Amino acid sequence: MSSAQQEEEVLGKAYDGRLMGRLLAYVRPYRWQVVVATLAAGLHSVTQVVGPYLNKVIIDRYLFPTHAPGSHSLIGNYLPADPWRGIASVALLYITMLVIGFALDFLQTWSMQWVGQHSMYDLRRDLFHHLQRLQISFFDRNPVGRMVTRVTNDVEMINDMISSALVAFFDDSFVLLLIIVVMFRFNWKLSLITLAVLPFMILATRAFRRAVRDSYRRIRVAVARINVFLQEHVTGMSVVQAFNREQRAYDEFDQINRVHLRAWTDAVFAYALYYPAIEFLSTLAIALILWFGGLRVLNHT
Structure with missing residues (x-):
């Protein structure tokens, strides 16, 4: 088996700090877009948690009123006592949260996709520039198809990690943290x-x-x-x-x-x-x- 094939089949560490640092160097020029996406993810997670809480408010205050401890909502003092008006107010607030959540989700996804595409543009450019500076003997030892895979398929997999996996990671992490806080707050x-x-x-x-x-x-x-x-x-x-x-x-x-x-x-x-x-x-x-x-x-x- 050739050394090129042996190199491909080496299963490295699950996390390599050195490689991650080199990868983040391509993201660093777009750090403000990453900050915007992170803030949008945090605020979007709040809108996702607010929805079930508003359902609780409607049930405890208007459908099945109770005076049990913990049944009073944080927004109870700002809601009308009339059930019809109260349910309409909560429903309007729910729709508002959905619209805000949609806008934040769009901002988060667009920002990370923008960062991913621009980072991979820089990476592909540097890879091609690096290939142009290699000696002829390198191209004699390595098949063309393998090098094409490095510049296309492998770069696209890195792009998926930056633009998709990181979006899901931040979004789910914020939502999970808020859900745990709210759960322990109630019981x-x-x-x-x-x-x-x-x-x-x-x-x-x-x-x-x-x-x-x-x-x-x-x-x-x-x-x-x-x-x-x-x-x-x-x-x-x-x-x-x-x-x-x-x-x-x-x-x-x-x-x-x-x-x-x-x-x-x-x-x-x-x-x-x-x-x-x-x-x-x-x-x-x-x-x-x-x-x-x-x-x-x-x-x-």
């Missing part, structure tokens, strides 16, 4: 019951990360080999046909393509296990809340 005992499934979610996520990371590494290697094979055989098709090697070339390509298929199948299998497992644990947490919360209601505690 810390039920909150602890809800978080009882969290260790199992962490274990499932760690196993999923290992499986998917290995699968995507094999996918990346397979894509590079497919590009190398196509580049060599398409440019040399006259030689292949002259020596009647079409069937052998077809068999070799079929083998490489099957490796790519198996890698994708393993990745899809990991997704098919992980998301139902998380859904099951989430449903289990809801069932625990209904069970223990229902018992406390029946016991008037």
Whole structure:
């Protein structure tokens, strides 16, 4: 196996601070856009948490009025006593939160996509400039298809991480933090019951990360080999046909393509296990809340 292929198949650390620092150097010129996206993510998470809280206000104040501790809302003093006017006011506030949330979500997504595209533009430019300064011997040792994969597919995967994965990470992190704060604000005992499934979610996520990371590494290697094979055989098709090697070339390509298929199948299998497992644990947490919360209601505690 060539050194190029061995380099591709090396599975590095899950997190490499040195490489992350080099990557962030391309994001640094657009740090203010990142700040805007982060602030928008934090404010958007507030609008997502406000919705369920407004539902609680309508139920506790107008549909099933109660004077139990914790039933008085933070905005109760600013709402009319008449149920019809009160529900209309809360509904209007709910719609306002939806509109604000939409605007913040748009601002966050657009900002991070803008940062991702401009960062990858700079990275591709530097990669091509670097290729132009390499010695001829480098191009003799490395297939053209492999270098094309580096400049196109691999850069696009980095772009997905910056523009999509980071957006989801910040958004979900802010929402989760706010939800936990609100939950403990209302009832810390039920909150602890809800978080009882969290260790199992962490274990499932760690196993999923290992499986998917290995699968995507094999996918990346397979894509590079497919590009190398196509580049060599398409440019040399006259030689292949002259020596009647079409069937052998077809068999070799079929083998490489099957490796790519198996890698994708393993990745899809990991997704098919992980998301139902998380859904099951989430449903289990809801069932625990209904069970223990229902018992406390029946016991008037």
